[in-house]
Every structure is written in C-alpha cells, then in structure tokens.
Amino acid sequence: MPVDAFAVLAEPARRRILDELRVADRSVGELVTALTISQPTVSKHLKVLRDAGFVSSRSAAQQRIYHVEPAQFAALDEWLAPYRRLWTKHLDKLARHLDTMEQ
Amino acid sequence: MPVDAFAVLAEPARRRILDELRVADRSVGELVTALTISQPTVSKHLKVLRDAGFVSSRSAAQQRIYHVEPAQFAALDEWLAPYRRLWTKHLDKLARHLDTMEQ
DNA sequence: TGCGCATATGTCTTGACAGGCATATGCCTG
DNA sequence: CAGGCATATGCCTGTCAAGACATATGCGCA
Numbered sequence: 602m603p604v605d606a607f608a609v610l611a612e613p614a615r616r617r618i619l620d621e622l623r624v625a626d627r628s629v630g631e632l633v634t635a636l637t638i639s640q641p642t643v644s645k646h647l648k649v650l651r652d653a654g655f656v657s658s659r660s661a662a663q664q665r666i667y668h669v670e671p672a673q674f675a676a677l678d679e680w681l682a683p684y685r686r687l688w689t690k691h692l693d694k695l696a697r698h699l700d701t702m703e704q
Numbered sequence: 705m706p707v708d709a710f711a712v713l714a715e716p717a718r719r720r721i722l723d724e725l726r727v728a729d730r731s732v733g734e735l736v737t738a739l740t741i742s743q744p745t746v747s748k749h750l751k752v753l754r755d756a757g758f759v760s761s762r763s764a765a766q767q768r769i770y771h772v773e774p775a776q777f778a779a780l781d782e783w784l785a786p787y788r789r790l791w792t793k794h795l796d797k798l799a800r801h802l803d804t805m806e807q
Numbered sequence: 808t809g810c811g812c813a814t815a816t817g818t819c820t821t822g823a824c825a826g827g828c829a830t831a832t833g834c835c836t837g
Numbered sequence: 838c839a840g841g842c843a844t845a846t847g848c849c850t851g852t853c854a855a856g857a858c859a860t861a862t863g864c865g866c867a
Contacts, residue, residue: 607714611708611710611711623786623787623790671787672791674788674790674791675791677784678784678788681780684777687772688774691774
C-alpha cells in the first residue's frame with residue numbers, strides 16, 4: 602500500500618464514490634449528480650482514490666470514466682486476515698457453547 | 705459502526721496498538737514500552753479504540769489490561785464483502801484465461 | 808480556429824486531530 | 838493514611854486535509 606489505504610477510506614465521500622463505482626463505471630459528471638457534491642470536490646477525491654490505486658480511469662471523448670480497481674481491496678483484506686482468525690475463533694466458541702446447551 | 709471505523713484505523717499508531725493486542729492482551733505500560741510512544745498518547749489512542757469498540761479493558765490492580773474486540777473487525781469485513789466479489793470475479797477471469805491458454 | 812462542454816488544478820480559509828507537557832485520578836502497600 | 842505506581846485527562850500548539858470558489862486544461866465540433 603503506497604499511500605495509507607485507511608486514511609483514504611476515512612473520508613465518507615470517498616466511500617460513497619466507491620459504492621457508486623462498485624455498481625457500475627461512471628463518469629465524473631454522473632458521480633457529481635449522484636452524490637450531490639461539487640465537481641471540484643469530486644475530482645479531488647477521485648485523484649486521491651487514483652493515487653491510492655482504488656480506482657482507475659479511461660478517457661471517452663471529453664469524459665473520464667472511472668472504475669474500481671480490486672487489487673487495493675484485496676490488500677485491505679490481507680490486513681484484515683489475521684484479525685479474521687480472532688472472530689471466527691470467537692464464533693467457534695459460541696457454536697460450541699450452543700452445542701453444549703442443546704444437550 | 706457508531707464512530708467511523710476507518711477514521712479510527714487511519715492512524716498508524718492505532719494500528720500498531722491493534723497489531724500488538726492481536727498477539728496477546730497487554731497493559732498500557734507494556735504497550736508504551738513496546739511501541740515507544742509516550743504514555744498519554746497511548747492512553748488517548750486506547751480511548752479512541754475503546755469508544756469505537758475495537759478494544760475493551762479490564763482492571764487488574766492499578767493496571768488496565770486491554771484486549772481486541774473482534775466484532776468491529778467483523779463489521780469491517782462486512783463492508784468489504786461486496787468488493788470482495790469484484791476481485792474474486794477478477795481472479796475467476798484470470799483462471800479461465802489460464803485454462804484457455806493451456807489448451 | 809474559436810467556442811463550449813467535461814474535468815482538473817490552484818489558492819484560501821477553517822476545522823479537526825495528534826503530540827507534548829503538566830496534572831488529576833485510582834489503587835495498592837507500608 | 839501517606840506515598841508511590843499505573844493510567845487517564847486537560848490544555849496548548851502545530852499540522853494537515855476538506856470544501857468553496859475561481860480558473861486552467863483537454864477535447865470535440867461548427
């Protein structure tokens with residue numbers, strides 16, 4: 602992770618952009634109308650997301666179409682992995698407890 | 705998520721604390737020596753982590769022992785889930801591509 | 808090539824937050 | 838109950854980033 606992925610996602614507006622792009626690729630203008638944020642603000646957030654590798658863009662005439670880049674999310678998932686063990690262990694314990702109660 | 709989980713994790717020091725607590729429960733003093741951060745700073749980060757539900761503490765004499773609370777990580781994982789579909793799809797595509805090449 | 812649309816960038820102000828330091832609180836032991 | 842240890846909290850300052858606004862750039866079309 603070149604730039605801090607968590608810092609990038611800390612901004613709610615950026616997560617809303619990602620939620621939008623997850624459904625389908627979108628032009629900047631579409632994002633602006635979908636999210637009701639000013640155009641310069643959207644462009645700046647997109648730049649941050651691009652620099653962090655969360656999205657990439659292609660040009661289509663005067664428009665730029667953005668789409669989600671899955672790799673960064675996979676990196677996030679890797680960070681989460683060791684903690685996942687903690688809560689699955691927790692769930693196992695819970696399951697065993699329930700099994701005990703059934704008897 | 706009552707407070708913004710991503711904003712909480714955006715601070716590197718807090719992630720270091722979690723990495724430490726993931727291995728084993730620790731007192732505040734142990735964290736201070738392990739991370740080489742001032743004691744007040746550690747306490748403040750712990751408060752943020754506590755308020756966000758990432759950790760909880762129990763008292764042992766004058767010490768407070770902190771430990772990781774898995775639920776918040778599970779919440780994070782849920783947020784990540786819809787994106788996970790994106791990159792597994794991506795991997796599927798890659799696998800199919802490799803299959804094609806083998807023939 | 809000049810105009811208009813879509814997007815990017817620069818500047819400024821303001822607010823939030825982290826760290827340093829001093830100090831308060833809680834708890835145990837002599 | 839006094840003193841000391843472990844931890845929490847309050848105050849202050851510097852830093853950084855987000856949003857508003859103005860403006861620059863890129864691209865297509867008449």
